[in-house]
Amino acid sequence: MNDRTITMDATQKLHFYQKGTFTVGNRLVSEQQRAVQASTDRSNALTCGHRACQGCGEALGARFAIDAAMRATDNNLIAVNATGCLEVFTTPYPETSWQTPWLHSLFGNAAAVATGVAAAMRVKGRTDVRAIAQGGDGGTTDIGFGCLSGMFERNDDVLYICYDNEAYMNTGVQRSSATPPAARTATTPAMGPEPGNVFGTGKSVPKIAVAHGIPYVATATVADLHDLERKVTKAMGIHGARYLHIHVPCPLGWGSLSHDTIRLARLAVECGLFPLFEAEHGAITGSQKIRRRVPVEDYLKPQRRFAHLFASEESKKRIGLVQAIADRNIAEYHLLDQEGDA
Numbered sequence: 001m002n003d004r005t006i007t008m009d010a011t012q013k014l015h016f017y018q019k020g021t022f023t024v025g026n027r028l029v030s031e032q033q034r035a036v037q038a039s040t041d042r043s044n045a046l047t048c049g050h051r052a053c054q055g056c057g058e059a060l061g062a063r064f065a066i067d068a069a070m071r072a073t074d075n076n077l078i079a080v081n082a083t084g085c086l087e088v089f090t091t092p093y094p095e096t097s098w099q100t101p102w103l104h105s106l107f108g109n110a111a112a113v114a115t116g117v118a119a120a121m122r123v124k125g126r127t128d129v130r131a132i133a134q135g136g137d138g139g140t141t142d143i144g145f146g147c148l149s150g151m152f153e154r155n156d157d158v159l160y161i162c163y164d165n166e167a168y169m170n171t172g173v174q175r176s177s178a179t180p181p182a183a184r185t186a187t188t189p190a191m192g193p194e195p196g197n198v199f200g201t202g203k204s205v206p207k208i209a210v211a212h213g214i215p216y217v218a219t220a221t222v223a224d225l226h227d228l229e230r231k232v233t234k235a236m237g238i239h240g241a242r243y244l245h246i247h248v249p250c251p252l253g254w255g256s257l258s259h260d261t262i263r264l265a266r267l268a269v270e271c272g273l274f275p276l277f278e279a280e281h282g283a284i285t286g287s288q289k290i291r292r293r294v295p296v297e298d299y300l301k302p303q304r305r306f307a308h309l310f311a312s313e314e315s316k317k318r319i320g321l322v323q324a325i326a327d328r329n330i331a332e333y334h335l336l337d338q339e340g341d342a
């Protein structure tokens, strides 16, 4: 029986995407469950004409996230953007692709600027106008980390969205503290006995956000835009500090094919390397089960940044270290149901 047959079965739960075929789309689910993009009255936060690379996961993630936030706030939204690809490709002066009030902050202070926006709206009595801050993983997990932690601990009324493409892409693919182990970047070359990014380094900002005890934290992926929209909508229904960390493949930095962006994002989830979870007030409240578990090789192999792992039998042994990380995530976030297939 193939997945198409399964979707015809009234007893089978329909999903926004189908495992096996990797088919994705609104036509598979009921009208009420469809993504904002299926609606002709969508806000279209990020219009065409911007200069992102073909297949840019960040452009896709931002469009869906900000569209969902605009819808949730009845278009009463101000977005603050850290320096990075998203800022550069959407706003080459004097043009802009944004259909919402939008401010460019410094590279490292988007969280603080959005806090100021929220405070200004409060002073003006415009509590209906909500603030969002957004940036790449470099702007979030490295240079903007102090401002972000301050925003969290003060419980400022801001949703911070990190678009995690796992390196500083805008300036030529330098390593960030979100770059995965073994990945080749301009600053972690595939040379020497342990090529690529060093194992045991980096940090999980979603986990650190949970540790701040803020009202809402979630991870999301461009492989499941339906789930991403749901999380943005939920976040905008809450006041106080909120954090959303979206996994966004970058064809240029990852050395992947433009048409593989969604497939890679999905494989990252299905191998366990990018766990999808939600947390409220310091406690994990749920995680999304892996629907069809795959070995990490399936995710690593199509990306040139990991090509050195497949160069020799000796180097292949290091794939086991990456698999161990995925296995730990699967156990920690309970990513498999009892049968091992959700």
Ligand SMILES: Cc1ncc(C[n+]2csc(CCOP(=O)(O)OP(=O)(O)O)c2C)c(N)n1
Pocket (backbone or CB within 6 Å): 058, 083, 084, 085, 086, 107, 108, 135, 136, 137, 138, 139, 140, 165, 167, 168, 169, 170, 171, 176
């Ligand atoms: C203080 C400061 N240092 C360095 C830069 C140069 N710079 C601009 S964008 C960028 C990298 C952005 O990386 P990331 O935040 O991961 O976003 P991405 O481009 O990957 O989306 C850097 C280093 C800057 N603008 N300001």
Ligand code: SF4
Pocket (backbone or CB within 6 Å): 051, 052, 053, 054, 055, 056, 057, 058, 059, 085, 089, 165, 169, 170, 249, 250, 251, 252, 253
């Ligand atoms: S370098 Fe990566 S993140 Fe930047 S526009 Fe291109 S695909 Fe998107």
